Amino acid sequence: MRALHIITGLGVGGAEQQLRLLLRELPVDCEVVTLTNPGPVADGLLADGVRVVHLGMAGNRDLSALPRLTALIERGGYDLVHTHLYRACLYGRIAARLAGVRAIVATEHSLGERQLEGRPLTGAVRGLYLAGERLGRATVAVSATVAERLRRWGVPEGRIHLVPNGIDAGAFRFDAAARRRTRALLGLPEDAYVIGGVGRLAAGKQFGVLIEALAQLPADCRLLLVGGGPEEAALRQAARQRGLAGRVVLAGESPLLPAPRDAQRPPLGALLSAMDVLASPSPEEAFGLAAVEGLAAGLPVRYAACPALEDLPRQSTAGAERLAPGAASFARALAALRAAGPRRLDVPGAVHHYSIARSARQLTGVYAQALAPTKGVTRS
Template sequence: MRALHIITGLGIGGAERQLRALLRRLPLACDVVTLTNPGPVARQLAADGVRVTHLGMGGNRDVGALPRLVRLIRRGRYDVVHTHLYRACVYGRIAARLAGVRAVVATEHSLGAHRIEGRPLTPGTRALYLATERLGAATVAVSATVAGRLLAWGVPERRIHLVPNGIEPDRFRFDPAARDAARAALGVPRGAVVVGGMGRLVPGKRFDALVRAAARLPDDVWVVLAGEGPERAALRVLSARLGLAGRVVLAGGCPDVPGLLSALDVFVSPSTEETFGLAVLEALAAGLPVLHASAPVVEELPRSQAPGARRVGAGPAELADALTAELALGARRLPVPAAVARYGIDRSVDRLMNVYEGVCRR
């Protein structure tokens, strides 16, 4: 069996990192096409020995990319085409059917209640999604929350398959040497307390609320944000306006996520509309206390499975109060919770292979 994975971009994001984790374990030959942005994860995949092709798509309406994608799929003679993220799902499902591949699987990584991948869920966006969804054979939901949303949209239950995201827990184990190296690279003083967040720098992630909260905290508290996106400049301006320019580090598309997590003392996810919470899971695997506004990865489990994760309000004042209470307990590492073992990547791979085999049989 040969599979082609089509993804919108390969910057540092949850869907992109999840794709790499899957490809490191999937027991079949896989190639990858990125429609745009062959960023850090593209380089990591290439280093893993995965063939990555950049389609060079100019934008959402670059329909000239469609025939190029059709030709690529035909040449590869793939048994399965698997799409990830909205634009890749729309174009990829159409291209796969035109190329004669009917075993088309799409993973829905980022379907929120009001937004999809940061963009508002307009009637047109929803209609296009549903029209192209019918061209596929199966739609994978990364959480029960996403599965429920797909069902409410009218996607038939028989086509929805729950395959939670997974990680390789040992990769995120706390490493004191990595902590010192990462802090030095980020320019963080040795005695500083570091609060961190990770994800695309877009309004929906609400990292501005974390920066505003930091302005209410003592001067020895630093904020490190890992990720790229259109909000980067605005966050830099906001930090300067609040007098935090020296204490807010925009780390960019950090390729060493385990090292970054070792450098932190508290992890914060201020987004109110997460569909899984992969970064939360990775932070828990690193033994970090986690404050989150939304994280199905732990909210769908009993509280005892992730005692180090606490749901908090998303406003700056609420975040500041929660951080003050957390920091009063002192910088510490927590035992890795049971939730981490539930989301091992091998379980995700087994479930995904069952989906592949089912759609190929049909």
């Protein structure tokens, strides 16, 4: 089987890095088209031996991209097209149908209650989304929460397939030497209590909550934020205004797996080793991958929303605790953890449940159904 994955961009983001992890596990001959931004994840895919094509799309309304993408699909002779993220799902499904490919799968990575990839969920966004969805055979939800949101939107049950995001747990195993090196590199004292946040620096992630919480914590506490995005300048300003500039470190984007462009940058596993707790203040998530990665690193995790953990039995999520949104709630919880002192926890069952190998097996089953002469109904 030959499959083409179409994604909006290949910068360092959750969906982008999830794609790279999946392609290392899928027993399928895969190639990738990125509509825009062939960033560090593109380098990583190329290093893995995956062919990556940059379509050079100029913006959301660059309709000239559609015939180029259609022609590329026709030339490739693909059996299946798999799309990721809103713009790629819309253009990719249309192009695949125009090219004569009927086995079309899309993964919904980011559907929230009020936003989709930062877009307000207006009637127009929903209508365009559903019109595009009808062109495919399967829509993959990365959590049971997203699957339920798709049902409420009107996506037919028979086209919704639950395939959770997955992680390579070994990449996050605690490493004491990496902890020392990373702290030294970032200027974090060895004896500091380091609160970590991982994710895109966007308004919806509400990392400003952690800056407000930090202001209520002892002076030995530091905040380490990992990620890039449009809120970086605002977060730096907020730290300065609270007199916390020396206690807040913005480490920038971090690769999940080594890539040539990021050879000198600590991977995410090393940054998690440098932390003492993982805090996720976002009140709305589609999955909550950072929380699962934090548990894989043996960190206590405090979060406002995480469908990945909320969908599992409580005994499999030991070490994680849901908090009410807001700085006061996080400050209280983080103060209690700091008072107890830094410690590494046993890795709970949730981490093993969200294995990338398991996700790849489930997705292979979705592909088989999409390629079948008649559609089946599945709940993976």
